[in-house]
Amino acid sequence: MKRILVFLGMMVGLASCSSYDYYSVSNKPVNSAKYRTYAWLPESRSKASSTYDNDIATDKIVDAASEELNKRGLTLNNNNPDLLIKYTAVVNKETKVYEEPMYYNPPPRLSPRVGYYRGRAVYYYAYTDPFPVYVGSRARKMQVKAGSIMIDIIERKSSKLIWRGWAEGEVNDPQKAINDIPTVVANIFKKLP
Numbered sequence: 001m002k003r004i005l006v007f008l009g010m011m012v013g014l015a016s017c018s019s020y021d022y023y024s025v026s027n028k029p030v031n032s033a034k035y036r037t038y039a040w041l042p043e044s045r046s047k048a049s050s051t052y053d054n055d056i057a058t059d060k061i062v063d064a065a066s067e068e069l070n071k072r073g074l075t076l077n078n079n080n081p082d083l084l085i086k087y088t089a090v091v092n093k094e095t096k097v098y099e100e101p102m103y104y105n106p107p108p109r110l111s112p113r114v115g116y117y118r119g120r121a122v123y124y125y126a127y128t129d130p131f132p133v134y135v136g137s138r139a140r141k142m143q144v145k146a147g148s149i150m151i152d153i154i155e156r157k158s159s160k161l162i163w164r165g166w167a168e169g170e171v172n173d174p175q176k177a178i179n180d181i182p183t184v185v186a187n188i189f190k191k192l193p
Contacts (some may be wrong), residue, residue: 001061004046008078008170012014014111016146019169019170020167020168020180020184021167021168021169022166022167022187022188022190023165023166023167023168023191024162024163024164024165024166024188024189024191024192025164026160026162026164026193027160027162027163027179028155028162028163029192029193030055030069030072030153030162030163030178030192030193031119034072034082035077035082035083035155036074036075036078036082036135037074037075037077037080037081037082037083038069038071038075038077038081038083038084038085038153039075039076039077039078039081039083039084040084040085040086041084041085041086041154043058043086043087044116052089052090052149052177054093056178057089057178057181058191060085060178060181060182060185061089061149061181062087063182064119064182064185064186065085065087065151065185065189066183066188068185068189068192069085069189072189072192079108081156083150083154083155083156083162084153084154084155084156085151085152085153085154086151086152086154086155087149087150087151087152088148088149088150088152089146089147089148089149089150090147090150090176091146091147091148091171091177092145092146092147093143093144093145093146094143094144094145094146095141095143095144096141096142096143096144097133097139097140097141098139098140098141098142099137099138099139099140100137100138100139100140101115101134101136101137102134102135102136102138103128103132103133103134103135104132104133104135105132105133106148108127108128108129108130109121109127109128110125110126110127110128110193111125111127111128112124112125113126116160144170144172145170145172146168146169146170146171147168147169147170147171147175147177148166148167148168148169149164149166149167149184149185149188150164150165150166151164151185152164163193164184165188165191165192166188167184167187167188169184
């Protein structure tokens with residue numbers, strides 16, 4: 001019984017994996033020896049959809065990112081920070097092309113056959129139902145909502161971007177997208193050197 005519960009837990013965990021792709025680019029390593037404090041910049045108004053344009057999504061992004069920064073030894077200091085943190089969350093409608101395979105099913109037929117029984121030829125008909133034949137693929141276009149969450153880390157003294165991490169994925173269910181924010185932000189910060 002215990003094995004079944006463990007197996008079911010693993011299956012639920014695998015099924016709940018996010019469908020996001022994670023990327024990052026870095027100019028300098030962000031280490032806690034050089035940088036000790038951070039502060040948040042005001043959010044930018046570049047949102048293209050109402051999915052992430054609410055206080056709940058904003059709080060989840062800021063809380064999850066702050067937790068990840070605190071794990072790395074940085075502390076929040078709004079007066080004199082070493083790093084400035086900024087996020088951008090966007091949802092756009094995109095056209096995605098899917099390739100659908102196409103098959104040809106030949107009609108079943110009766111085919112004449114020859115068999116031998118005790119040295120004599122016996123003629124009979126056999127029913128043949130051939131297998132479907134792959135003949136190519138057809139492109140199908142679908143409208144999807146593509147979402148991305150981008151987190152920038154800026155060095156305050158030089159005002160240069162030193163790290164950018166982002167996640168891109170399909171956002172078809174707004175409630176699930178907002179509930180997945182902490183996991184997505186944690187996975188973005190896994191790319192932080």
